[in-house]
Amino acid sequence: MKKIILTALALLGLNFAQGQDYVRISLDELTGGLAEYKGRARETAEGGDLKGAAEILSECNDWLQFLTENDPDYWRLRPALAPNYYNMACFLSLAAEVQPALDALARAQEMGWNEFKHALEDEDLDNIRETDRFREIIGLMREKGDYLDILRKGGEYGTEDRAGYPEFHYEPVTNGRIRNVRQYFQLDTVVGSGDEVSRIINLMTFVHNLIPHDGGHQPYCEYSAVDLYNYSKANDGRGLNCRMLAIALNDCYMAMGFKSRFITCMPKDFDDGDCHVINAVWSQDLGRWLWMDPSFNAYVTDENGEPLGLREVRRRMRDGRPYYLNEDANHNNRTPQTRDHYLDEYMTKNLYWLQAPELNLFCVESPYFNSESKYINLVPQGYSNPAYSNDGYLTTSDEEYFWQAPEY
Numbered sequence: 001m002k003k004i005i006l007t008a009l010a011l012l013g014l015n016f017a018q019g020q021d022y023v024r025i026s027l028d029e030l031t032g033g034l035a036e037y038k039g040r041a042r043e044t045a046e047g048g049d050l051k052g053a054a055e056i057l058s059e060c061n062d063w064l065q066f067l068t069e070n071d072p073d074y075w076r077l078r079p080a081l082a083p084n085y086y087n088m089a090c091f092l093s094l095a096a097e098v099q100p101a102l103d104a105l106a107r108a109q110e111m112g113w114n115e116f117k118h119a120l121e122d123e124d125l126d127n128i129r130e131t132d133r134f135r136e137i138i139g140l141m142r143e144k145g146d147y148l149d150i151l152r153k154g155g156e157y158g159t160e161d162r163a164g165y166p167e168f169h170y171e172p173v174t175n176g177r178i179r180n181v182r183q184y185f186q187l188d189t190v191v192g193s194g195d196e197v198s199r200i201i202n203l204m205t206f207v208h209n210l211i212p213h214d215g216g217h218q219p220y221c222e223y224s225a226v227d228l229y230n231y232s233k234a235n236d237g238r239g240l241n242c243r244m245l246a247i248a249l250n251d252c253y254m255a256m257g258f259k260s261r262f263i264t265c266m267p268k269d270f271d272d273g274d275c276h277v278i279n280a281v282w283s284q285d286l287g288r289w290l291w292m293d294p295s296f297n298a299y300v301t302d303e304n305g306e307p308l309g310l311r312e313v314r315r316r317m318r319d320g321r322p323y324y325l326n327e328d329a330n331h332n333n334r335t336p337q338t339r340d341h342y343l344d345e346y347m348t349k350n351l352y353w354l355q356a357p358e359l360n361l362f363c364v365e366s367p368y369f370n371s372e373s374k375y376i377n378l379v380p381q382g383y384s385n386p387a388y389s390n391d392g393y394l395t396t397s398d399e400e401y402f403w404q405a406p407e408y
Helices: 002-011 027-046 050-070 078-094 098-110 116-121 123-128 132-145 147-153 176-184 187-191 196-210 225-234 242-255 310-319 339-349
Strands: 260-266 276-283 288-292 353-357 375-378 393-396
Touching (some): 027 078, 078 123, 116 132, 176 187, 187 242, 196 288, 225 242, 242 276
């Protein structure tokens, strides 16, 4: 084990002192180490040594496991383990190493790989597909990975006594700190002269094009649209995670007089370290909150092309009514997004419960100033999760409270 750790640290260019048990690394260093391992595995596989490629990924996972045991920030490590084990299974299956391939696939499932549809269609796994154990593993993946079935089986919402519940507040467009965002980005030109919905979409596309998305990167700057953009620009166009993009878009919406909030969309499984953050912006013309996702330039419509909100999309997913993804949804203007992947897999998983701040204000999540905002969780009846069991959260199953119209 120590040789593996020494190798990993050497790849990162870090020093490992004699007798020292652990060197803490940054998220950027972790990302670099993972990329190095995966690159070596890919090159080895392309050279025809499939077992060697699997061994490299095994070393990588031993390293990650070591860091997991020594670093309290477990969530940043866990997501990388499952795909590594899955890729190991693919390499070993292609090499006709049946039992090791099944062991790796089982480990991938244990570590959270639940993409059973992908596994069923992946030709790399053909050499293990007809075994009883493969079918057993797929069954376990389906239990946690059939996200539409999980969403449909979840509890209903209800009504509650709202005495003592906080009110949602939104940044006034007259405040100087938000007016600066409007002037800095010349948003009056960005929104265009079309109807309300087109202006809302134009602002989302603007932020999507302004700052790339990088789900693993948390910036070291103030959390405001201007500072986030300048941080990205100063770091050679470095992408930011979905939360930062949603916060930047929130500033732009509020600067133009739209009531807006960023919504954290969460899975049922509290061991799942993945979530996604998008915007809900109030349309006075349609009388509802609209789904706007700057990470993927994505919004959702009904059969008549009318934009929907998270509330309506979630209901349609549960009861089988149609919903559609805009055709120009994409990741960083390179990878098109599809309804099957973005909505029916990724977002269906992450719409089990939702979270929004009580105070939807400029810099409400500033890393440098304390915020008194509570977080409001909307959960199905009968669901509990340790992720929100502290004083900074209010948990409700009252959908009408969570999605109440803002005051103007």
